[in-house]
Amino acid sequence: MPALNGEMIKGILSVYAQGIQISYSKKVEQDIGMIDSFVLHPVEIERIPYLIRPVPDPETRAGLNWSMEMNKILHPNFFQRSQRLLLTFYNMLKDAFGQAAKAIIGALSKDTSLAKVKDSNKRIEEVRSGLTELVPNAWEPILEKYRGRRVVIERKGTNGTLLESGVLEDYSSKYLLLREVHLKESEILEKTSLINQKKSFGFDILFSRKVAIIRHTIDGSSN
DSSP, rough: OOOSSSSEEEEEEETTTTTEEEEEEEEEEETTOOOOOOEEEHHHHHHEEOOOOOOOOTSHHHHHHHHHHHHHSOOOOOOHHHHHHHHHHHHHHHHHHHHHHHHHHHHTTTTTHHHHTTTHHHHHHHHHHHHHHOOOOOOHHHHHTTSSSSSEEEETTTTEEEEEEEEEEEEEESSSEEEEEOOOOOOHHHHHHHOSSSSSSEEEEETTTTTTEEEEEEEEEGG
């Protein structure tokens, strides 16, 4: 993971309700003592462009578990598809509720009787803004169709625009989770090569949607 100063931080990731922690594999000596972890708070997390996890060696237990997870992503069974349909239906209702609530708030802001009340427009706008953050679009038809497919991510690299491919596992209003990503940026490849692995088997990456978008899909029959 890139720190806010651009330095790559490596370690074991732990996720909490109010932040994330990366525990270093080796302690780092600093003037104030031996540092063994790095903590990011919610405001800082918003500024992180991506999180990278090396794909484990397929000959290991972790690699076997990873292969089983990939098989479920690429070839979901009936139960898994049914679960996703239920989640999609819930997200559609959630989006519909959010849009309806924002429409009602918008109509209230145009009410002439309310407009006469001091600071009413300001308060209504605060509520509408809060609803947008509370109920972001949870279901996106295009991305839902692309789940389990190899897609092409477009993002800005050090030397211009980059196109990198990976399998879309899931998405949210803020992030895109891709498996088996083929990285092309030499700077990142150089930094990730410092991770203690004899051989690289690819990367799973959580991209911030502020820096990455899905531009294409790849025809699976051409592989």
